[in-house]
Amino acid sequence: MNISVLGCGRWGTFLAWYASKIGHNVSLWGREGSANLLQLKEKRKNEYLTISEEMKLTNSLEEAVSFADIIIISISAQQLRNLGKQLKLLPDAQNKIFVLCMKGLEATSGKRLSQVFKEEVGSSVNLAVWLGPGHVQDFVRDIPNCMVIGSENIEVTKTIVNTFNSDLIRFYYGQDLIGNEIGAATKNVMGIAAGMLDGLNYSSLKGALMARGTREISRLVRAMGGNDITIYGLSHLGDYEATLFSPFSNNRRFGEDFVGEKRFNKLAEGVATIEALQQLSKQYDVELPICDALAQVIFNEKEAAQTLLDLFLRPVKFEF
Known part of the structure; x- marks a missing residue:
């Protein structure tokens, strides 16, 4: 299978590495002038991993799209609408399967990323989301994890799971696109809260944060028409360990640094969420x-x- 990954940051480069590792032909795209892409071209590695010599590296969006059967997108959530506008202009785009490997919501509208993408590329496009726990730093050390694939089309879900399932990542079929997307985005928000509690030496309150956070977001998912039980699955509660406790979590670190009045220079999607x-x-x-x-x-x-x-x-009230 030919796979293109759009986005060569930490997660995008890992996804390209992973697809190559399990036997696919891979192209990795980055914007023209991207420092990450330049480093990969020069050294074939970044601070987390080394990519194979066979992997294609390109700054041509048209080339990346035409190469692939399945196109994975891993960029900042707030850049997705603009990328969608560019993809719509490419003749091959409607015939591809797209997978959003991103956790966020559009800040200005509150829209889910699948909504944003379909608004720009077209409502009939084959689209799925790839969500759940896992850090690059663990995966490259062969520490496995479980993740979820969700789509409005179960055949698209099955195709992606069959293409990417391995001993390193075990996939589950997502049955609730609303719940999975909202859950994945909002676990980053809870990660920021957890980091603030860590920074204030209130880490013992993270248990209460987990209990109340899941209840809070489940109410929102139900109001939006999703299944509130989804919040207790892999996309949200299942990702808490990797987000509320891990030293690798950008969102948790952002919260800790924020209350410590330290500058944080990496992307924390939870802020826009x-x-x-x-x-x-x-x-x-x-x-x-x-x-x-x-x-x-x-x-x-x-x-x-x-x-x-x-x-x-807050004032005393019934828990449920």
Whole structure:
């Protein structure tokens, strides 16, 4: 199978490495002038892994799309709409299977990434999402994990699972696209909250964060028409260990550095997701107290320690 990966950051490069490792022909695309792509061309490696000599590297979007049967997209969520506009102009795009390996929501609209992509490329495009726990640093050491593939078309789901399943990654069929996409995006928000608790030496509250976070997001998923049970699956709760506790999590590290007043230079998708959730909270009339508290701290400069303590020590109420 010919696979193209669009995006040569940490996760995109890993996906290309993984597809190559399990026997596929792979092309990896990066934008013209991309420092990551230049490094890979010069050294065939980044700080996490080494790619094979056979892997194609290109900054031509048309070349990457025409090469592949399946196209994996792994870029910043906020850049997806613009990429979709470019893909729509390519003659081959409608005949391909696209897989979004991204966890986020469009900040300005609150829309799920599959919605954004179909708005730009076309409603009939073959599209799936690839979500769930796992860090590059663990996978390259042959530490396995479980992930989920979801699509509105079960045949597309089966094709992707059959193409990428291995002893390193065990896939499950996702049955609820709304729940899986919202779950994957919002676990990054909970990761930011966990990092703040770590930075404030309130790590023991992460258990309460997990319990209340899943309940909060399940209410939102139900209001949006999804299955609230999905939040307790791989895309959200199943990804908590990798996001709320791992030293490799950018979102957890962002939260810890934020309360420590340290500069954080990597992408933390959860920040834009908090903005998106403000939109969804109003649109679906669902209270999101954890997300609201984080918005107050990050965007309105509320004091983090008191805001988070007030959140968890709210007036007594029934748990369920």
